[in-house]
Amino acid sequence: MKILVAVKRVVDYNVKVRVQADHKAVELANVKMSINPFCEIAVEEAVRLKEKGVASEIVVVSIGPKGCQETLRTALGLGADRAVQIETEEGVDSLAVAKLIVEVAKTELPDLIIMGKQAIDSDNNQTGQMVAALLDMPQATFASEVVVENGEAQVTREIDGGLQTLAITLPAVVTTDLRLNEPRFIKLPNIMKAKKKPLVVKTPEELGISISSNVSVLSVVPPAERQGGIKVGSVAELVEKLKNEAKVIA
């Protein structure tokens, strides 16, 4: 069984982002970039399926500028076998990204496509579902457990109010939620090995996909600052303030 995993390079989870002075975008210059945490979980899940003997090959794909080759090397270090970069500018929208992944899937013919449920930069939570729709594949989003057997994936999903389990026929798309697994640390020898694994670069033109978008960003501004409040000295004072000042409890 072959697994295709899509990974995105994003501003590191721990960085507090700043908006550019011209309010056109978020400042990306000299900011630490990392693999999107949900994508890392997706790679880890694929590697575990390979270690269990369920999967035989893992291909990772990333879309973006040259820097995302680093992200692909991270995925290769985690245990993916080979990588495809589709070179574009920053900020390609989800639909175009989905179309590019679909083109890769049409050549690679994976049995399972695993992706993160959302990227922590654009917070869209849509690319996996779009890939599934365009390939007319079933999907299981927000996965917290994946079991593959008998040509289907049984996936437990994190939904509002609890958990839901679906059985989807392969080939299919799964998107990861944070409790699916805890990605391993990459050991030094694996970093060295990852450098030697195959990585090919393609362009949207070669794949015949237009990445133009009908959505334009008019402005990006910082959120309204919340005014800090006061410290209270005791529980009694807190209750008194909530009753008489804030009037949020009776």
Next chain:
Amino acid sequence: MSILIIAEHDNANLKPATLNTLAAATQIGGDVDVLVVGSDCQAVAKQAVQAQGVTRVLLADNAVYEYQLAENVSKLVIELSSAYSHILAPATTTGKNMLPRVAALLDVAQLSDVIKVESADTFVRPIYAGNAIATVQTSDTVKVITIRSTGFDPVSAEGGNAELVTLSQVIESQKSRFVGEELAVSDRPELTAANIIVSGGRGMGSGDNFKILDGVADKLGAAVGASRAAVDAGFVPNDLQVGQTGKTVAPDLYVAVGISGAIQHLAGMKDSKVIVAINKDEEAPIFQVADYGLVADLFEAVPELENAL
């Protein structure tokens, strides 16, 4: 203009998030139809008929729609889509699961988690966990949008008088099958609909300790939430998670107990009207957003708070 909203429901009750989405639709303007797709969901359609601002309720009631699987519901929406300029769903796990398929099949973008309507083609949405706010304009012929409930005050659930239209399309999904579900059973309000939320973080120390929040929550009629740190530590299930990767809430009162206030958590609750923080670390970032901060050991302060209420 003409807007289609996909109703959030559990086959018995229309969920409040639908009313917030209706409020967003009202701001866009035009006729608003609400699609109720499910099984044995007549009662939901009746509730939707009464909601404020609805022109027509479209009811697709069939066993194949019982679990609102994304594969077939998206295709049903596509069949209806040509009549609409906007297709909206609440940004719940159901809406987030299904609506991107609609957008992809229509070959248009989806705008996720919209918190403000500027005009019929321009919308505001948070990015980077709410650390930046983007205003985006779309020239797509059909605008596909999920609505974040906390951005819009709900319309009234009563007083409307929409026309009820029954749909006959039956679209089966051969490739996806419901196996089971485990839904949390609780007498408390749902997190995203609660007026008061009491949340615990890593400082709670264990899942057992979380129970001390129950007494306060019960006295306040509050929902119980948690930070990602508490979920990651295995104290509580993920559906309690408030934050960038969990739920976004904006109750009248949010009580953060033993929560340090990581930016990813603040992203999910900083629009709350009043924030209370109880933490023994007076340097904790949560105090920078709290209206009322209490520097105290939560294991003493929480029981004391329960008694004082």
